[in-house]
Amino acid sequence: MSLIVNIDVPDVSEAASFYEDAFGFERLRPLFAGKIVEMRHGGVLIHLLTKPAEAPATPAGARRTYARHWTPLHLDIIVDDVAAAFARARAAGAISERPIADHAWGRIAGVADPWGHGFCLIELSDAGYDAAG
DSSP states (O other), rough: OEEEEEEEEEEEHHHHHHHHHHHHOOEEEETTTTTTEEETTTTTEEEEOOOOOTTTTTOOOOBOSSSSOOOOOOEEOOSHHHHHHHHHHHHTTTTEEEEEEEEEEEEEEEEOTTTTTTEEEEOOSSGGGGGGO
């Protein structure tokens, strides 16, 4: 089994540049005549999909919106230095949502991309999540 994370955005070229600059994703190739951009971060494949705002999002009729939204699924990006990663993401246009906080298991900061998707930047301590108890 493998996993590909799909992220809807209104403009894949703009989004690919953001994800490169903010998080260090590697742009691999365009797919489907440029409507999808394939990227990689570590061993995870990311597909940025061209989906216009207000386009149907579900068979039940929900529409896409690129205002800040919440979903029970989000991505944690594990980094070596959360302060540097947070600064890099902010410089690329990420929206700060939660300042850096320290925990026994490491450090965390929250950001959102310009299209409303939230991410946690996490720097694990030597003990990592085992320190959480």
